[in-house]
Amino acid sequence: MSDTVIKTENLSKMYRLGSGPQGRGDFRDAITARFSRLASRIMRRDPIDTPEDNDERTLWALRDASLEVKRGEIVGIIGRNGAGKSTFLKILSRITDPSSGHAWLEGRVGSLLEVGTGFHPELSGRENIFLNGTVLGMTRREIQNNFDEIVEFSEIGKFLDTPVKRYSSGMYVRLAFSVAAHLQPEILLVDEVLAVGDVGFQKKCLGKMRDAAVGGKTVIFVSHNLPSVQSLCTRAVLFGQGRVVRDGDVQSVVQAYLSDTESKAEATSLFDREDREGGRDIRFKQVRFLDAESQQATSMPMSGQPIDIELTLHCSARRELKNVDVGIFLHSASSGTCLFGCLSSARGQTYTLTPGDNVIFCKFAQWPLTGGRYRYTLYARCFNNTVDLVHEAGVVDVQSGDFYGTGVIPASDKEAVLTDFEFESASLSQSGSVL
């Protein structure tokens, strides 16, 4: 109907991998490629042109995405890494052309794919407000009119005339967000940008986005953060392998996403999963939960028991890789909230991985989760480079247990973390031991 403000039909995007003018490459590659094509044509060695579809060097980042969005909707787009969410947003915001299919958007489009695009470290906060604002598509007059509001929202106050290179990262993000929050487009496209900044400020920004939708604006919001999608969006769309997998009300789509990741995790082995980030040299191959005493694998670790998590990493490089920081993060299965993470570097430990399989243990004297279902994310990095990152790598069911040794099993109506603590009263401190 006339209320539709975004309509996409069979939107697709193909990338060529490797060298050549579309990928990274240099002149020499392009020239030799051209010559070898010419040579093979002359020699008739390769009479049949391989169709682009089946060429292993092409990747369909987005495939036949058709969607219709009405005015005032807040659409959350979820999916794993590489599902096509960001590509979809990039096409809608005109950063890149689709390879096939078409779309139209009605009204002024503002996109926020990154915080602080165009910020220059040498310039002051004041100068960057104008620079970033015009980069995002505002006119100088619009920025001038909103200037005081932007400064107030950002809470940077007296640092307004300080070069932003001297800002703390928090201040930087707040300033950048404040400019973006005052963008007044009819359609706002937001990528995973709320992941940064402190929680209080994030809430403020989410509130601002909700206000925008109430005012008749349309928001498309890509996020890994399921709780914020659930609290903000009126509709959700699940992407998988470049396609729209599911579209509907938020609860059912989030549920579909969670069960989909479960079945995926079961169907393909961890090692073969392709929805991961990082280089190709190091891959998590297996995760096992072991009873620390017997070293036997357990399918359901119990609260309070000593548990070792056995992480097997396969290194396919020819030489060893030093200083690898390994970690596992546990998330609530129902909400996706991260409960805690264990990074080896936090304990001052990094590992040298040798070609082949490497086994590393993450040891818990007392397994700290209450009974219920959890998901885990696996992460390995080398200095600041991610070498392997698998979101939703698997699930683990935890048995309720007597964590505190009091004979009482802690209530576990929600997935939660248990931690060791003691209570002590100042005046009666001795009474316990006397008794």
Add this chain to the structure above:
Amino acid sequence: MVLKHSVLKDNDLSHKRTYLRPRSGWSSVDLKSLWETRDLLWMLAWRDIQVQYKQTFFGFAWAIIVPFVQIVVFTIFFGKLLGVGDKIDEVAERQIPYPLFALSGQVIWNCFSSGVTGASNGLLANAAIVRKVYVPRLALPLAGLGKPTLDALIASVFLYVLAAWYAGVPDNDVWLSYKLPLTIIFLAASLIPALAMGMIFAAITVFYRDLKLVLPFLLQILFYATPVIYPAELVPDQYRWLLFVNPAGGFVSAHRACVLDLPINWLGVILSMVVSVALLIFGTLFFTRAERHFADVA
């Protein structure tokens, strides 16, 4: 019913509708959206200027220091040691001070060559923007002309002061010409081939970084192929037109003619202008054609 519908339609049309579809081949240039983004253009040009001179001791004086040192070197080597100074006097049939001769060429050459460099860096220097926000991409090389333009204007002031100083010394065969204000027109004209070449280089550099290494080298060659430090008349008559096929050539020699009150070679200016405009049209189309892949590659 019908009326209500049409009102609604009308309302919708007040919004801008953006169509997205695959494009291939040559396409038209969206000058309208470039105009709408003029604020961004100013901000980017202003940023380049700010960033360049922030935290420098001499600040804007650099726009004068650079040509000053250049003409000192040229006067010693070309003017005196290689005897170009005498050749100039022969050609012009009067005494022309070599420093003023060299500076009047150097100011416009610097404007052109740093214009080419600035425009061609426009995309890579703003790669972060190209990848994350849609802006009319033509604005990026265009904004790269901002700093060279300002530098050229400051250097022009220096040129006028030097010209006035030589004119003030009684023994000199130099006077202030009524053509002097025309230098601004030729400076502006030199930005046309600068933008054109900048756009072509910018577009190719995104795909092949090799061009980044080629550009300074090419400008160096072009410098000697342009009558900056020698008079055009030094080149034999039958080859002289080659100087003006070089798009900067006609403007450089006309710029100098204005300062020294020599006859302007209008044929050379027209030839350079034709080449420049042709380059600009090709450059814009080429850039627009390559533009759609920038975000995927940059």
